[in-house]
Each structure stands twice: as C-alpha cells, then as structure tokens.
Amino acid sequence: MRKTFIAGNWKMHKTVSEAVALAKELVPAADGNSRYLIAPPFTALSAVGEVVKGTPLLLGAQNMSNAESGAHTGEVSVHMLKDVGVQVVILGHSERRLIYGEKDAFINEKVKLALDNDLEVILCVGETLEQREAGEVEQVVRTQVEGGLKGIPEGFLDKVTIAYEPVWAIGTGKTATPEDADAVHAFIRKVIKEMYGDKAAEAMVIQYGGSVKPGNVKELMAMKNIDGALVGGAALKAETFVPIMKYDS
C-alpha cells in the first residue's frame, strides 16, 4: 500500500517569523495516516527546522544546487540543506524549468546528488497549456520522468516521489479533473514500469499539484493513482492547509 504524502510548497513567501508561526500551527495536525511536509524558503529553513525537529512534519527545501560546493554564487548545496535538518528536496518544479530554464539533464544531476546524500526527492513534472492543447502531454511527461530519473538505480526509488503538476493548473484556480489527473498519473506509473518493472511502478508515490484546495482534495485523493498532493497557495495558511492534511478524517 502506498502511503499518502501531503506537501506544502511555500514558494517565495514568508519571513522567518511568519514561517515559524505557521509551522507551529501545522505540527499538531501532522498526526494522521499520511506523510506530511512543508517546504519554506531557504532563509526560514533553519528556524522552521527547529520547530519541526522530532515531529512527524518533514522539512523540505524548494531547490538545491547541482554542485556540491565551490564558486556558485547564490546557490545552496545539499550539505547546507542537510545541516539545517532538511529531509526532502523539491526538484524540477515548473517554475524552475520555465522561469530559470532548468532542463532535464541539469535536474537529473540534482536528483543524483540529493539521493547520494540521503535526501529524499520530489521530482516535479507536468505540461504547459500549449503542450496539452497540442496533444503532447504523454510525450512531455515521459521525457521529464525519464530525464529526471536517468541513471538512478531502482534501490533509490523509495526515496523518490513524483509530483504531477500541470502548469496550467498552478496558481490559476483551475484544477485538472480527478479523472484527467488520474489518467496522467497512470501514464507516469506506466513509464516507471517500463523503466524499473511492476513492483517499482506499484510502489511509486505520485502526488498531484495545481490548485489543490480543501474543497477538492478529497475527490482527488480518492483516485486510484493519486497518492498525495503538492500544494502551493492553500499551503500558506493553517486555515486552508490543515483541512488538506486532514482530508481523510
């Protein structure tokens, strides 16, 4: 059985004091049947790490350098993340791909580095509206999954979650219908099966992201191939994120 994984990506929001206050509100809600994660901005990781330490609420980062150390102005390394208690790193988010030009091979370097250093990875994939309208969803998602996981041995897959985030549904209030999302999740599972076999495909946790809200989370999570959520806007307030964390209670 795959364990549901509910994650909040805070993107470029919250000062340290705001982040600490929200984390304190969320800790008591992380007591259900799922795994739970919050990914504050880099500047708040250390302070939020102190709040969630020893609790079931996991600490995530939103990105990471592809290099281990050195002359990389503005970047943050895997060792720095681990040093402040980060357990999971989100890689290949569509905002990294589309605004900052990150490509699959570059993302793959980060995935390898994270896994080699015992950090879990949430690998984000998803098509733009233009790609959807051109009938390219499967081709785009396949390229991103294969590219992101290239050279990753099967033994590391229990440290990998895939997040399907259709770009047209992010921050737009438009959600993929549960059926449409499930169809892409099933396709991702098929790609994993081709790469690693049945067992790996069955075990892979695949989150949905894109305008997940308290009002739609239940129907999304009810789908066979949807195993969790990667939440943006609704993760910024306890009022909206706690009901998502507790969608099954």
Ligand SMILES: O=C(CO)COP(=O)(O)O
């Ligand atoms: O990009 C997302 C999470 O990584 C989704 O953002 P929204 O929930 O704001 O649509």
